[in-house]
Amino acid sequence: MTHGKLEAGSKLVLASHNAGKLAEFSTLLADFGVTVLSAGDLNLPEPEETATTFAGNAALKALAAAKATGLPALADDSGLCVSALGGAPGIYSARWAGPNKDFPAAMARIEEGIGSDERDAWFICVLCLAWPDGTTRSFEGRVDGSITWPPRGEKGHGYDPIFTPTGESRTFAEMEEAEKNAISHRAHAFKAFKQACLD
Ligand SMILES: O=P(O)(O)OP(=O)(O)OP(=O)(O)OC[C@H]1O[C@@H](n2cnc3c(O)ncnc32)[C@H](O)[C@@H]1O
Numbered sequence: 386m387t388h389g390k391l392e393a394g395s396k397l398v399l400a401s402h403n404a405g406k407l408a409e410f411s412t413l414l415a416d417f418g419v420t421v422l423s424a425g426d427l428n429l430p431e432p433e434e435t436a437t438t439f440a441g442n443a444a445l446k447a448l449a450a451a452k453a454t455g456l457p458a459l460a461d462d463s464g465l466c467v468s469a470l471g472g473a474p475g476i477y478s479a480r481w482a483g484p485n486k487d488f489p490a491a492m493a494r495i496e497e498g499i500g501s502d503e504r505d506a507w508f509i510c511v512l513c514l515a516w517p518d519g520t521t522r523s524f525e526g527r528v529d530g531s532i533t534w535p536p537r538g539e540k541g542h543g544y545d546p547i548f549t550p551t552g553e554s555r556t557f558a559e560m561e562e563a564e565k566n567a568i569s570h571r572a573h574a575f576k577a578f579k580q581a582c583l584d
């Protein structure tokens with residue numbers, strides 16, 4: 386097993402328990418001939434995200450999965466950053482929704498915290514590919530936009546119903562997965578990962 390590129394036929398663990406992310410990754414990875422196994426398929430525990438940055442949490446999740454399985458593992462740490470909230474919820478985006486993943490409540494908390502004139506927001510995604518020997522490579526993606534209220538759309542996941550990317554009139558939750566996958570933070574990070582590790 387080399388530490389550079391993932392060859393066709395190699396196994397890759399997706400070190401995420403988020404069904405929405407996993408659906409997007411299965412489309413993004415469809416053409417590359419890697420066999421994808423998810424953390425849930427492998428019964429991997431969800432590590433506590435104790436780092437203070439997206440990159441730190443992505444590395445912690447990827448390394449935990451690579452060490453537990455002996456396989457290369459790709460983790461995604463991501464979140465929604467709201468300008469008027471000083472970048473919150475940011476790395477705490479999942480925690481704002483609580484253990485019951487109450488995104489309507491988390492979205493309402495964002496709307497309550499911001500005014501009508503400062504609605505800029507951005508999503509960040511850091512992908513980390515870790516190897517069982519502890520080697521890691523990270524890739525960051527970002528998409529800028531604004532907070533929409535009330536929430537709109539039934540597609541996507543998480544905060545998608547309140548995020549409208551710059552230059553679009555629809556929220557991520559009103560777009561087909563392929564449209565979101567062409568412009569999202571995850572798509573941009575994935576493109577860098579692909580160039581470095583798959584092509
Ligand atoms: O850690 P894993 O197991 O991957 O799953 P998670 O849902 O806990 O993921 P994170 O720790 O990275 O937290 C990211 C949060 O940001 C939200 N988020 C990330 N990307 C998003 C996207 O494309 N659309 C909407 N919400 C997103 C997501 O719903 C989570 O609440």
Ligand SMILES: [Mg+2]
Binds near residue numbers: 434479
């Ligand atoms: Mg998480």
